[in-house]
Amino acid sequence: MLILAIVSLSGGQGKTTCALFLGKRLAKEGWPTLVVDADPQHNLTTYLEAKVDQQPTLLEFLKKAVELSEAIYPVDAKDNLYIIPSDDALDAANEYLASSGAAAILLKRRLEVLKDTFKVCIIDAPPQRSQICLSIVGAADYLLIPAEATVKGYGSLVRSIDLWKSMRDELKVSEAELLGVLPFRDRWIGLTQSKESQLSVTAMGEEVGQKFILPSIRESERYKQAINQGKLLSEMGFGDLEYPFDVLVDLIKALIN
């Protein structure tokens, strides 16, 4: 099971949007796909309209308080998409992880039992540099960092890279590699990219190396419509807007085959 964490240390950087569309696309490839909503804001759980009546959530999964099968819900029984959901109470996971003294390895250990059940696991991280976030980076094989094509997005990328490098190179509690940086809400007017988008995407390339910059997600109301209608952009006739996910699916395919 390939564990891909979607991390970016500011709000509104496109983490949940990426987790949602990538999870659906990977499941559509026929791969058993697990998405983990690791954000107490639980937007991913809401978007996927998972039939999560109540507990258990990721919190109980982390605490090993339930049977594994009780914390994993099928999003849609006929496809390959499953979720470990979240709710407001997940905030308590930060205290639990802190007191365990092993935040960086705990989620990794818990996910190990699923390694033969799923082909890919996508984790949607919260925006704070919290214990949950450390646990996610510790569990990941690869990191995908979405970052808004703005000055704020560039700052979010820099902080995320700092966290990853300190965990991997200094503390040696993460083996994650960088899959790529996904510029989010890249603004174009006709054939012209806005100055702020252009400057921030260029700065992102200088920060991580141009080869890690993925094709960007364009600023578009269509994305919000697709999220609200629970559909893929391609299912709404806007397959061209889904191109960044075509590229991501190909990258992941190459990693797991």
Ligand code: ATP
């Ligand atoms: P948080 O850290 O708060 O969880 P996030 O990083 O998960 O935020 P998202 O929730 O994915 O960010 O996206 C932020 C907002 O951008 C959402 O309201 C979403 O509907 C909207 N959005 C998604 N795609 C696009 C797009 N292509 N253009 C404009 N807005 C978009």
Ligand code: MG
């Ligand atoms: Mg989110």
